[in-house]
Amino acid sequence: MVATTPVDLSWKNSILINRDVVNELKKLKKQDAPDLLVHGSSRLAQTLFANHLVDVLHIWTLPITLGKGKKLFEEGTPTQGGN
Secondary structure (H helix, E strand, O other): OEOOOOOOOOOOOOOOEOOOHHHHHHHHHHOOOOOOOOOOOHHHHHHHHHOOOOOOOOOOOOOOOOOOOOOOOOOOOOOOOOO
């Protein structure tokens, strides 16, 4: 888990990443392990995009308009080539 606050790590094989997120995720991606998933963190998603750590992106949206909101793809988000 990537978090800035204490979290429950009772789920099997859970680890906490709270520093040097990019390098720690790069290490995890090199391991022969299941996929890494992100649920509901636009801030973490921006970090992943900026460091080319996204291999596949699936987006589920629930359209609702409340004020200005957050952008999923911030200004200057680098593009990544696909197959």
